[in-house]
Amino acid sequence: xxxxxxxxxKAVRVAGEIxxxxxxxxxxxxxxxPQPKPVPHYPVGCTIVFSPGWEVDxxxxxxxxxxxxxxxxYDCYATCFWPAQVPDHLNNYPDWTKKCASATKxxxxxxxxxx
Amino acid sequence: MKVLEAxxxxxxxxxxxxxxxxxxxxxxxxxxxxxxxxxxxxxLETMGAAGRRMDELRAEMRAAGFSAGDVEEALEELIxxxxxxxxxxxxPPRQKMPExxxxxxxxxxxxxxxxxxCKYCYEYGEDKVATPDGKPKFxxxxxxxxxxxxxxxxxxxxxxxxxxxxxxxxxxxxxxxxKVVDYAEAAAGAQGRAVDFSLTTNATLLTPAIIGxxxxxxxxxxxxxxxxxxxxxxxxxxxxxxxxxxxxPKIRELLARHRTRPVxxxxxxxxxxxxxxxxxxxxxxDLGFQEVGFAPVTSSQKNLVTIGSGKMDSILEQFCALxxxxxxxALENRQHxxxxxxxxxxxxxxxVNKSHPCGAALGxxxxxxxxxxxxxxxxxxxxxxxxxxxxxxxxxxxxxxFLERGHIDAxxxxxxxxxxxxxxGGCHHEAYVRYxxxxxxxxxxxxxxxxxxxxxLRVYGAIAAQNPGFLEHFERRKAS
Numbered sequence: 266x267x268x269x270x271x272x273x274x275k276a277v278r279v280a281g282e283i284x285x286x287x288x289x290x291x292x293x294x295x296x297x298x299p300q301p302k303p304v305p306h307y308p309v310g311c312t313i314v315f316s317p318g319w320e321v322d323x324x325x326x327x328x329x330x331x332x333x334x335x336x337x338x339y340d341c342y343a344t345c346f347w348p349a350q351v352p353d354h355l356n357n358y359p360d361w362t363k364k365c366a367s368a369t370k371x372x373x374x375x376x377x378x379x380x
Numbered sequence: 381m382k383v384l385e386a387x388x389x390x391x392x393x394x395x396x397x398x399x400x401x402x403x404x405x406x407x408x409x410x411x412x413x414x415x416x417x418x419x420x421x422x423x424l425e426t427m428g429a430a431g432r433r434m435d436e437l438r439a440e441m442r443a444a445g446f447s448a449g450d451v452e453e454a455l456e457e458l459i460x461x462x463x464x465x466x467x468x469x470x471x472p473p474r475q476k477m478p479e480x481x482x483x484x485x486x487x488x489x490x491x492x493x494x495x496x497x498c499k500y501c502y503e504y505g506e507d508k509v510a511t512p513d514g515k516p517k518f519x520x521x522x523x524x525x526x527x528x529x530x531x532x533x534x535x536x537x538x539x540x541x542x543x544x545x546x547x548x549x550x551x552x553x554x555x556x557x558x559k560v561v562d563y564a565e566a567a568a569g570a571q572g573r574a575v576d577f578s579l580t581t582n583a584t585l586l587t588p589a590i591i592g593x594x595x596x597x598x599x600x601x602x603x604x605x606x607x608x609x610x611x612x613x614x615x616x617x618x619x620x621x622x623x624x625x626x627x628x629p630k631i632r633e634l635l636a637r638h639r640t641r642p643v644x645x646x647x648x649x650x651x652x653x654x655x656x657x658x659x660x661x662x663x664x665x666d667l668g669f670q671e672v673g674f675a676p677v678t679s680s681q682k683n684l685v686t687i688g689s690g691k692m693d694s695i696l697e698q699f700c701a702l703x704x705x706x707x708x709x710a711l712e713n714r715q716h717x718x719x720x721x722x723x724x725x726x727x728x729x730x731x732v733n734k735s736h737p738c739g740a741a742l743g744x745x746x747x748x749x750x751x752x753x754x755x756x757x758x759x760x761x762x763x764x765x766x767x768x769x770x771x772x773x774x775x776x777x778x779x780x781x782f783l784e785r786g787h788i789d790a791x792x793x794x795x796x797x798x799x800x801x802x803x804x805g806g807c808h809h810e811a812y813v814r815y816x817x818x819x820x821x822x823x824x825x826x827x828x829x830x831x832x833x834x835x836x837l838r839v840y841g842a843i844a845a846q847n848p849g850f851l852e853h854f855e856r857r858k859a860s
Contacts, residue, residue, distance in 0.1 A: 268417040268454040269461055272404065272844045275731020276412035283460045 352378045383434055383455045390431025391424055392465040395798040397834060399841030405463055406837055408798040411733035413840070414461065419446050419454040424463070431467060474789050475735070477780075483535040484743035485542040487757040488527055488560065490553035491518045492749055496582050496623055499614040500650050500677045500685040502758065503548070507680050507813045510761035518553050519749040523770065527747045528564045530770040532571065541568060545579035546746070546757045554590060561597055580604060580646065582615070583627040586634055595638040602644045603631060607659030608666070614650060614685070628667070635668045644671035644719060649695060650685040656698035664717045673719040674699075676825075678758075678810045692828055700835050707839045710850045724836040725843075727802050729854040734788065734804040741767060741782045745774070755782055755818075758809035765818075782808075785819025793821045799833045 271280040352358035364374040393408035403421040441451045458464045568575045578600030606612045609624040702718045709716040741755035748760035751770040759765040768774040791805040806822030
């Protein structure tokens with residue numbers, strides 16, 4: 266953290282919780298986050314962006330899965346084969362992924378929409 | 381995390397303070413202390429008390445010259461650490477009490493008799509809670525042994541145990557004390573556990589043999605003394621004779637011989653005894669105590685020894701002056717004897733967030749000469765507060781009732797106070813004497829406690845910023 270500096274022992278623990286939450290986000294895109302083995306830290310992320318279907322492997326990462334989580338997102342968006350919580354490409358949000366050239370790198374550029 | 385434009389945030393329960401030119405926040409719900417950047421401090425400043433919409437806040441921050449990136453990062457971190465929160469609609473869920481909480485400390489009142497008649501003693505006088513009539517005056521060996529056995533059984537799982545001897549005047553039953561030390565050491569040792577001991581005494585009965593025993597057995601000693609002769613004037617024998625001249629040579633001898641543990645002085649402040657700095661100088665420089673702690677007398681308002689609010693302000697000023705001395709010493713890696721600061725900083729460093737003001741009836745209980753169990757030594761011999769007996773154990777329903785009353789969640793006045801992680805409403809006994817209910821918050825010293833806690837936060841922040849290595853003392857202190 267840049268703007269907050271943990272000073273006492275409790276603050277160190279609070280900061281540790283925050284770092285662990287950030288690690289959840291990383292786990293969704295680039296394999297296992299740095300954490301003690303052998304107990305994997307499974308992400309407890311939301312399904313607002315990553316629609317049903319996102320999963321992790323036994324180490325907490327997504328890299329080894331046959332389909333990346335991002336694939337689900339695009340399937341839902343582009344083809345609407347599943348009634349998921351993503352904007353639809355066909356009628357209402359054709360430009361939703363315009364700033365996102367590569368889903369695994371630029372997914373943060375995909376913003377929420379408010380219909 | 382993305383902080384949305386239209387969302388409103390407000391400052392969470394934080395207390396801001398400055399130390400060594402740096403900005404800090406103390407998070408009341410957690411007990412965490414963070415140093416904050418200029419951008420984060422400006423966010424809190426701009427936020428105000430009522431909270432702001434994020435788009436308004438961003439605009440103001442940018443107008444004040446902060447870069448958009450800095451503002452976003454500061455907002456994200458402040459929200460993640462819950463320095464900023466969404467306006468709350470529901471109170472946070474209450475945490476359940478643990479079903480069993482093994483004892484850690486036992487206070488044994490070896491006698492309720494005393495050879496002094498201090499004018500302010502809570503064991504006598506109009507504010508006393510004890511009902512000793514018809515009960516033994518001195519603890520016998522059978523009861524003492526049963527107390528230790530009860531303690532070892534009720535502390536299952538704890539490796540290091542603590543027994544404190546108390547009274548009355550503890551040393552009026554010194555033969556029993558010696559037996560208890562030997563028995564408890566052997567009994568705990570047989571279970572692969574260790575006990576350490578401490579006692580509080582008025583020092584009148586110290587002899588070379590007793591001092592030798594205390595030193596050899598590494599028994600922690602706290603001496604009740606209120607300062608030089610004119611400050612110690614309420615500590616008198618039954619016939620009114622002052623005690624200072626009797627105890628001073630014995631204390632010098634104790635301090636010279638007992639070097640295995642720091643010997644502390646415990647000062648009771650009363651209406652006429654408020655010269656903290658002069659008392660401190662006398663006890664540390666003239667007598668040589670390594671630790672000196674002060675506490676105001678416990679009494680109902682009508683009592684003559686009760687300290688008026690003007691005097692409490694003077695005490696606070698003197699405490700702050702001594703705290704400044706403490707800081708200066710800490711920055712030079714020197715220990716300072718003012719233990720009110722040491723104790724508070726130890727808790728701030730850990731980041732404690734108390735459910736109860738102290739361990740009474742939780743990890744600690746008191747036992748009286750009759751074997752009756754009380755929440756702590758101050759309630760010993762009181763029929764109203766009896767929690768059981770060492771021969772029959774703790775009455776769990778009475779214990780639960782005491783703990784429910786004293787729980788911070790039950791003290792509504794405390795719920796908006798940022799100092800509650802350390803104070804938790806204050807002493808149960810003081811509350812009972814003042815308000816007739818052990819669970820009543822001690823509202824008569826709220827402002828005092830907040831000012832004092834703020835002072836200790838500033839001392840702590842300055843040490844953390846300028847000489848963080850000094851705080852390692854507190855890591856070790858906790859470990860021991």
